[in-house]
Amino acid sequence: MMPGARESLLDAACAALARRPWATVRMVDVAASAGVSRQTLYNEFGSKEGLxxxxxxxxxxxxxxxxxxxxxxxxxxxxxxxxxxEWTAASARENDLVRAMLTGCWSERLPSPTLSAVPSSSAVPAQRRADGPLPSPGDLVAIVRDRAVAVLTGPGTPRADTGELARSCELVVRLALSCVAAPPGGGDGGVAELVRGTLHRQGV
Structure with missing residues (x-):
């Protein structure tokens, strides 16, 4: 398959999803929109579930x-x-799939693949990865928390300090998710101000 065709197919699927519920998105239309054959689409993703x-x-x-x-x-x-x-709140507001992944609330319009791994016979490495476990809301919170801790701690940081920082980082992610469900006044600035105020009180 030509480089970039997988991304083109995913772009086409995303565009189709923006126009109509996933249940009515047809593989043949996705392939046509991406300018490839339906067989190429099936070779890449295996099935609509794989897509x-x-x-x-x-x-x-x-x-x-x-x-x-x-x-x-x-x-x-x-x-x-x-x-x-701010990025978390904005991403969830602008992207229905990100919102669903972060909150666990999958509307009927969206695909809702099982989060556990599925048997994969794909020869495509990217598809084998997609067929592996998909992140739950709790997984994403933990990933963001751990990445924040890794960025914010230097070598030799005492374990006790890391533990406190991890709790603060997790709190920030959960605050952002609460702002997805119930946006604060002031738009994105409201999210940032809420986080700054909370971290100030925590002494971060």
């Missing part, structure tokens, strides 16, 4: 890449965590 898993995996990876970028944006720990919270 759904790949779509969810890509959106999870994109969200986590944005977390890495947010954590690298500032030098101040509080601002790094505020940026991470």
């Amino acid at each position: 759904a898993r790949a779509l969810v995996r890509r959106e999870a990876d994109g969200y986590l890449a944005g977390v890495e970028q947010a954590l690298a944006t500032h030098t101040d720990a509080r601002e790094r965590l505020a940026a991470t919270a």
Whole structure:
């Protein structure tokens, strides 16, 4: 398969999902929109379920890449965590799949693949990864928490300090998720201010 065709198919599936419920998205239409044959689509993803898993995996990876970028944006720990919270709230607001992954609330419009691994006979490495376990909301909270801790701690940081920091980082992620469910006043600035205030009280 030509390089980039997998991404084109995922883009086409995403565009189709924006227009209609996943249950009515047809593989033949996704293939036509991406400019490939239906057989090529099946060779790459195996099935519509495989396409759904790949779509969810890509959106999870994109969200986590944005977390890495947010954590690298500032030098101040509080601002790094505020940026991470803003990214989390904005991603969930703008991307229905990210919102579903972060909250566990999958609407009938969306694909809802099982989060556990499924048997995979795919020869495509990216599809074998998509057929593996998909992250639950708890998994994503833990991944973001652990990445934040890794960025914010230097070598030789005492374990006790790391434990406190991990609790603060997890609190930030959970605050951001609460803002997804019930947005604060002031838009994204409201999320960041909430996080800054909480971290200030915690002495971070």
